[in-house]
Amino acid sequence: MTLDAAEIDRAYQFFLGRTPPADKRPPFANMSQLFSTILGSKEYKNSPRSRKNAMQWPLRQVFVVPQARVIYCPIGKNGCSFLKAQMVRLAGLEDQNYILRDVHLLTDHVNTGLQLSDYSKKQARAYADDPDFMKFAVLRNVHARLLSAWTEKFLLNRHERGNQMHTGPVVAAVQQQTRPDFYRSVSFADFVRYVTSADPNKLDPHWRPQSLYLRGIDYTHLFDFDRINEAVDALEAWTGATLPRQAVNSTGSGSSGGMNLPNAHALEPHVLDSLPRIARHCFFNEELDSLIKDRFAQDIELLEKITPPA
Numbered sequence: 001m002t003l004d005a006a007e008i009d010r011a012y013q014f015f016l017g018r019t020p021p022a023d024k025r026p027p028f029a030n031m032s033q034l035f036s037t038i039l040g041s042k043e044y045k046n047s048p049r050s051r052k053n054a055m056q057w058p059l060r061q062v063f064v065v066p067q068a069r070v071i072y073c074p075i076g077k078n079g080c081s082f083l084k085a086q087m088v089r090l091a092g093l094e095d096q097n098y099i100l101r102d103v104h105l106l107t108d109h110v111n112t113g114l115q116l117s118d119y120s121k122k123q124a125r126a127y128a129d130d131p132d133f134m135k136f137a138v139l140r141n142v143h144a145r146l147l148s149a150w151t152e153k154f155l156l157n158r159h160e161r162g163n164q165m166h167t168g169p170v171v172a173a174v175q176q177q178t179r180p181d182f183y184r185s186v187s188f189a190d191f192v193r194y195v196t197s198a199d200p201n202k203l204d205p206h207w208r209p210q211s212l213y214l215r216g217i218d219y220t221h222l223f224d225f226d227r228i229n230e231a232v233d234a235l236e237a238w239t240g241a242t243l244p245r246q247a248v249n250s251t252g253s254g255s256s257g258g259m260n261l262p263n264a265h266a267l268e269p270h271v272l273d274s275l276p277r278i279a280r281h282c283f284f285n286e287e288l289d290s291l292i293k294d295r296f297a298q299d300i301e302l303l304e305k306i307t308p309p310a
Contacts (some may be wrong), residue, residue, distance in 0.1 A: 003034060011035065014098055015044055015110065034101070039109055049110050052117040055124060058213045060117040061108065063087040064127050068239045071116075071127065073137040075213045077145045077152075078204040078225050079246060083138060083200045086235060086243050087114060127156075128217050134238045135217055139303045140208050140225035142296040145284055146192060149206045154185045155269045166204050170194050185269040188283045192265075196295040211298040224306050258282075 009019040010030060012031040013296045017036045020026070026048035028034040038044055063072040068090045074080035083105045088096055091114060099106045099114075107114050116124040127133065154171075157163045159182055172181035186194075199211050228246045236243055248269070257279065264272070272278070293300065 002029055003031070007031075008034060010098065011038060015039070016047060017049075031102070035105060049109050052115075053119065053121050053124060055117050055121060059124070059128065059173050060115065061218045062128070062217065063107070063114055063118045064116055064119075064124075065090045065114070067091075068225060068241075069130070069133045070235065070238065071133050071135040071221065072218065073135075073213055073217065074135060076204075077149050078138045078140045078210070082228070082233065083248050086232065089243060090157040090180060090235070105212055114135060118183060121283050134221060134234070135219045136221035136223065136231060136234070137210075137214060137219050137230060138223045138225050139230055139299065139306065142190070142210075142292055142299050142304065143284060143289075145210075145225075146195065146207060146281075146292065147188065147280065150191045154188075154191060154205065155267070155272060158182050158185045158269060166206060166269050170204075183270050187266050187268050189285075189288060192288045192291055196291040200295070209296055209299055211302060214302075222302065222306050224308075226302065227308070 005022070005025060008025055011031075011034050012019050014055045027039070028037070044050055060075065061074060063074060063084060064070070065087055067199060070087070070090060072083060072087050074084055081103060082106065085100055088099050088103060088107075093099065093112065093114075097110070099112060106112065111118045113119075116128065119127070127254060128135075153163050153167050158167065164180075167182070167185070168180050170191065171182060171186055172178060174186045174194055175181060175184070195207050196204060201210075221231075221234060222236070232243050232245060235241070249268040259274070259275070259279060261267075261278050261282050263285075265285060265288060
């Protein structure tokens with residue numbers, strides 16, 4: 001089965017500003033193949049849509065909607081898919097619905113005007129320093145964020161090629177072999193030991209300390225992931241827009257329900273595959289709590305400063 005002609009033509013129009021000749025339209029099995037082919041083409045690399053400035057992380061991935069005077073810092077595993085989509089909606093772009101189909105890939109690789117890296121360095125810095133902008137980020141309980149990252153990347157979706165780009169270095173290091181065994185993967189305990197012993201600046205963004213994301217901008221608003229709709233309320237109050245609310249956590253990693261299984265933190269994913277959902281507290285013990293609190297002390301301190309609603 002291949003993509004239909006309309007789907008292919010729409011992608012070419014979005015990336016290249018043209019459609020392929022009908023008699024030379026290449027076949028594509030799926031959207032991933034279509035996107036990667038266009039992004040890798042010489043024509044795209046020479047097009048205005050591919051131009052990004054040379055800002056470094058974390059500033060290059062920060063979202064901005066100048067007309068709404070809003071800046072948002074996406075933090076991995078903190079509802080960033082949902083919040084990036086809100087920024088796309090606030091921008092009101094002609095290609096809004098297309099961008100929302102893959103908001104991560106299309107904003108990271110295409111100049112949509114939605115990221116600081118889409119502007120000159122001077123203009124981007126001016127937006128970042130503008131005192132009249134709402135500049136916000138969402139922080140998450142450190143334990144819950146790590147468990148969510150491990151559950152999604154190392155357990156539920158560990159056989160997906162895209163995920164393995166993120167998990168491969170961790171699995172190989174823990175297993176002490178050059179070719180990682182993704183079937184076994186790594187236990188949550190070994191994941192935490194790796195994360196808390198590695199250079200935090202070199203960690204994958206999905207488990208990198210949240211405080212590192214906030215470098216380079218003085219954020220005016222910080223919100224708690226567990227009350228993420230407060231961020232939506234603030235955006236609506238600031239912009240006058242009406243925005244959708246957050247969906248339920250799909251992995252269940254933030255839930256307190258599930259089977260009680262002592263020492264679940266030490267079990268490898270292939271063992272957990274055949275078991276029902278495990279209660280969250282079973283993945284933590286005194287050793288892991290101590291490691292997390294020590295390495296992520298700054299994240300914990302930032303979250304504690306967020307004032308709960310009256």
